Amino acid sequence: MVDLLNLNTYVPALFVVLAPVIGGLLMGIDRKLTARMQSRIGPPILQPFYDAIKLWGKQPFLASGLQPILAFGYFGFSVAAYALLAFGQDILLMIFTIAVADVCLIVASFNSKSPYSNIGAKRELLVMMSYEPVMILAALNISIMTGTFMIQGIFDITVPLLPYLPLTFLAMIPVLVVNMKKSPFDVSASGHAHQELVRGIYTEFSGYTLALIEFGHWTKVALMLSFVTLFWAPNLIVGVALALTLFFVTLVIDNVYPRLDWKSMVKTTWTAGFLLIIANIIGLIVRLVAL
């Protein structure tokens, strides 16, 4: 229950408000670090905010009347998913809320006749198909450890999850790569320069609808990294360090690997994700039985 008089209610609320801002800053750091890795100077850290403000002021070109509503939906459901995480609610519900946000983006992309945006939307469906089962298995693994699907349960057991779920933590790397739309798995749309689908799923968005999609994307990245933070739940400072390490690993992977096709994406995320997490579940059950 939400207690309005308790100060602790406002801390998660503050995080929900700040989530898109934190995500935007991370995107700026991402662009700067990527530039440094390619021995370039790179744009300022605040570049994503300049981009978003500029997009907000552009003349609106809408592909259909439904598009802005769905763009708002993508952003809104991403924030809702973050709120579920921040208030310690159900992990499964959080994952399904992210799925609803993704569906908003996909439907908005299917809402035009552009072949680029249509193929981008189809590929985004494959992106969803590749990471959602891994996330659900990870949630299952956490629930075996804590005895509940509630995020509050992770805080209640008072021991960090990472020593018990190291393989599940590793399985979060491909999930993060796919979610941040980073190479080698940036099949539906790429953050950088050109690809064969122009801008893929983002092709038909412009002006403020694209800005909303960007806000939604930042929130989703912040959400995924906050989820990783939970692996060291009682002491969140260590958790944040873990999340930033994974963020950096994702950037290194982005700069090292060339783009791969969607088959490799599904194969890699499913093989790596399923094998690692199922091995972890078996190990955990053996450990619990032995105790």
Place this chain on the structure above:
Amino acid sequence: MRTMTKARIKSPWVLHFDCGSCNGCDIEILAAQTPRFDIERFGIVNIGDPKQADVLLVTGPANKRNQRVLRNLYDQMPAPKTVIAIGECACSGAIFHNCPNTLGGVDKVIPVDVYVPGCAARPEQIIDGIMLALQKLEKISECQEEGG
């Protein structure tokens, strides 16, 4: 300077259209994105989508075959927008000015804001041209914000 104007001149996304150039200027545009010149430090991203672009870079002379495409790309860009003609051919038609199939400079088809001459235009000149276009964009943006 207002926030919107500042954001606009700090984040110009460019769209590059080759109007039948010899690829000399195109290579120089690509060279401007390499680590040596790194136009991304000004927030410039080469975006392939006219709906998301702010600056249109055109190389090569306008001709009868692709003037419709050029016009279409220009119309698809949301305001405020600027156009830069890169290279002698895009500026005036150069050696192709009296060919039967070409129309001459790009300004015969769409309004051009900045001319970057050169055969081929050097990356430094191209970056300079974009900065000039941004000064114009700043004035447009300020007028727009003052006018409501």
